[in-house]
Amino acid sequence: MSSALHNLSDYDFNQVPQANQMRFGIVVSEWNPAITGALLEGAVNTLKRHGAQEENIIVKTVPGSFELTFGSHCLIESGQVDAVIALGCVIRGDTPHFDYVCMGATQGIAQLNATSQVPVIFGLITTNNLAQAEERAGGKLGNKGDECAVTAIKMVDFFWSLKK
Ligand code: INI
Numbered sequence: 421m422s423s424a425l426h427n428l429s430d431y432d433f434n435q436v437p438q439a440n441q442m443r444f445g446i447v448v449s450e451w452n453p454a455i456t457g458a459l460l461e462g463a464v465n466t467l468k469r470h471g472a473q474e475e476n477i478i479v480k481t482v483p484g485s486f487e488l489t490f491g492s493h494c495l496i497e498s499g500q501v502d503a504v505i506a507l508g509c510v511i512r513g514d515t516p517h518f519d520y521v522c523m524g525a526t527q528g529i530a531q532l533n534a535t536s537q538v539p540v541i542f543g544l545i546t547t548n549n550l551a552q553a554e555e556r557a558g559g560k561l562g563n564k565g566d567e568c569a570v571t572a573i574k575m576v577d578f579f580w581s582l583k584k
Contacts, residue, residue, distance in 0.1 A: 426561070427561055427562040428556060428561055428562035428563055428564050428566060428567040429462070429562030429563050429566040429567070430562060431566075431567075431570055433469075433470075436470050436570055436573055436574065437470075437573055437574065437576075437577040438470065438471050439467060439470040439471045439472040439573045439576075440471035440472065440473065442472060442476065442502050442503070442573065442576045443476040443477075443478075443500060443501050443502045444467055444472060444476060444477050444478070444501055444502065444503055444504075444505065444572055445478045445479075445480070445492075445495035445496075445498075445500065445501035445503070445504045445505070446460060446463055446464070446477065446478070446479045446480070446504070446505045446507065447480050447481070447482055447488055447491035447492050447495060447504060447505070447506050447507070448460050448479065448480070448481050448482070448507045448508070449481070449482055449483070449484050449485045449487070449488060449507065449508035449509065450481055450482070450483050450484065451483075451484045451485060451508065451509060451510070452509040452510075452511060452550075452553065454557075455509040455545060455550075455553045455554065455557045456507050456508060456509050456557075458557040458558045458563065458565065459507040459509070459543060459545070459557055459563065459564055459565035459568075460479065460507055460565060461558075461565065462557075462558060462563035462564070462565025462566045462569070463505050463507065463543070463565035463566070463568050463569040463572075464477060464479070464565075464569075465566075465569075466565065466566045466569035466570060467569045467572070467573070470569075470570075470573055472573075478495065478500060478501060480494075480495065484508070484521065485508030485509070485510050485521055485522075485525045485544055486521050486524045486525055488506040488507075488508050488525050488528070488529065488544065489506075489524070489525060489528025489529055489531075489532065490528075491506070492504045492506050492528075492529065492532055492540045493532060495538075496532065496536050496538045496540075501538060502538065502576045502579075503538060503539045503540075503541065503572040503573075503575055503576045504532075504538060504539070504540045504541065504572075505540075505541045505543055505565075505568045505569065505572050506525070506529055506540055506541065506542065506543055506544065507543040507544070507564075507565060507568065508525060508543070508544045508545070509544070509545040509546075509547075509553050509557070510522050510525075510544065510545070510546050510547075511547055511548075511549060511550060511553060512546075512547065512548045512549070518546075522544070522546050525544050526542070526544065529542050529544075537579065539572065539575035539576070539578075539579065541568045541571045541572045541575065542568075543564055543565060543567075543568040545557065545564055
């Protein structure tokens, strides 16, 4: 399933819970910085649009997408966040390296979601070329960072709803 028919920034604002009491960690890969920078901007702006306080958004960088799992794990362990958003971009090259980085990040993040009580949102763009990444980082298909921010808010609300 790709986002080819779906604008990542298109959602119903009123269906998203208030985020003013929520704390977020964002871990961003340094690879493909024009893309991950746009994802980060989209995520932070969307969190704020829903009421998140600047001081409740922690942003940390890691060298590459393979390190997103460790970065997310550390943010969870810090006890300072209610959700983590992991942002990265892996673009297919000439070798199987792409597959290993994608697989490592995907499985690592999935494992964190299955074993901790802090949701980790999967903001990894995996594309065949730069143009496809640009389309999903503020281009014609919207911004994956916006989608991740909305998902993070919804998942914190989901978790909190079970505690009431
Ligand atoms: N990391 C990325 O985030 N995107 C890439 O496209 C990429 N490529 O192409 O290699 C990439 N590699 C680095 C990797 O994530 C790790 O940082 C590295 O293997 C050290 O663990």
